[in-house]
Amino acid sequence: MKPHRKITATLRKIRAGIRDTWLLLRQFGLPLLAFLISIIGGGLLYYSLSRYANKPVQNPLESIYTVLLLTFLQTNDDFPKEWYLEVFFFIMPLIGLVIISQGVTEFALMLFNRRARGKEWETAVASTFNKHHIVIGLGHLGYRVVRNLHEMNQDVVVIEANPSADLVANIKRMGIPVIEDDASREAALIAAGVHKARSVVLCTQNDSLNLQVALKARRMNKNVRVVVRIFDDDFAQSLHDQFGFIAFSATNMAAPAFAASAAGVEMTNPITIEGETMSLARLEIGESSPLASFCVGDLEKRFNVSVVLLRRNRETDLHPAAEMHLQAGDSIAVLGGPTEISYLVRENTS
Secondary structure, X not given: OOHHHXXXXXXXXXXXXXXXXHHHHHHOHHHHHHHHHHHHHHHHXXXXXXXXXXXXXXXXXXXXXXXXXXXXXXXXXXXXOOHHXXXXXXXXXXXXXXXXXXXXXXXXXXXXXXXXXXXHHHHHHHOOOOOOEEEEOOOHHHHHHHHHXXXXXXXXXEEEOOOOHHHHHHHXXXXXXXXXXXXXXXXXXXXXXXXXXXXXXXXXXXXXXXXXXXXXXHHHOOOOEEEEEEOOHHHHHHHHHHXXXXXXXXXXXXXXXXXXXXXXXXXXXXXXXXXXXXXXXXXXXXXXXXXXXXXXXXXXXXXXXXXEEEXXXXXXXXXXXXXXXXXXXXXXXXXXXXXXXXXXXXXXXX
8 A cells, every 4th residue: 555545544544533433422422411410410409408407508509519529439528417318428429320330331332342333433434535436236346346446546435235254354454444234225325425426336236226226326416427237238328328327238347447437537338359358448647647757658568558549739649659758638548458447547546
C-alpha cells in the first residue's frame, strides 16, 4: 500500500471511530437518562426526608449533590441516626451503581470490541467514504471487480447478503468494508453511502434483483453511475438505451471492464479476437497523472496496449507517432485487454 493510501486509511479509521462512538453514546442514552433520574429523584427524596428528620439541607440542589456523592460512596454528611435515612444511605448507592455500572460495562464492551458488532462498524467505516463505488454481490465476478477497483486506487464498499467468509476476509484485508445485508433494502444502500457514491456495480446472478437495485439506486441518487450484470444481450442493450445504465451481458463480461466502467472510463464491451479479449477505452490524462511523462511508444510498450487516437486542443490524431509526448488534458483512445486497460487506468489515477 502506498504511503498516502496508508495515511488516508488511518484517517478514515479515526473518523469511523468518532462516528461509531457518537452512535454508541446515543444508543446508551436510556441508561444515562435512568441514572440522571435516579440522582435527581433520590436528591429530592433526601431533601424531604432530611426535613422530616429536622436536619434539613439548605436547598434541593445541595441534596442532589449529596446523593451524587453518595452514589460513588462519598459524602460530606455524617451517618444519620434515623432508621429511614440509614436505609436511604444504604439503598441509594446500590441503585445508582447498578444503573451506571450496567450501562458503562455494556458501552465499554461494545466500544472496545467494535469488530464483533460487524455491520455497525462496517457502516461507520462506509460513512467516511465519498465519491466511492458500491459493489453489490460478492461472488467470483464481484470479488474480481472489487480487486480491480482497489488496484485502480478507487474507494469501494461491498454489500452482500450471504458473504463467503474467505472472500470477506480477503476484502477486509484491503481495508474495504463489507456490509452484510439485502441490497434491495433502501437501508442497506443508505448504509453503503449511495447518496455520496460515484457508482453502483451490480454483480449478482439475479437479473431481477440487479434491475430492482439499479432503479432504486438511481432514484436515490440521480447522478450515480450504474453498471449492471445482465444475462440477456438484448435486455442489456435496452437498459442502456432506456435508463442509461452500463449493462454487460453474460457473453461480454470481464471484471476489469466492470471496474473501468465504474471508475468513469468510457470502455466498449469486450470482444474476442483469436481467443484474445479486447476492449477500446478512452482516458483523460489528468493534471497530476504519471502518464503525462510518457511518450506514445513507451506507454504502448509499458502497458501492452495500442494508442489508436489522441485528441489535443480540439485536434484529433488517429495515428499518433510513437515519439509524441503525452500532456495533461490529452484525451486518448487505447485498444487492449480489459486487464491491461485497468492497469493503465490505475496508473492514470495514482
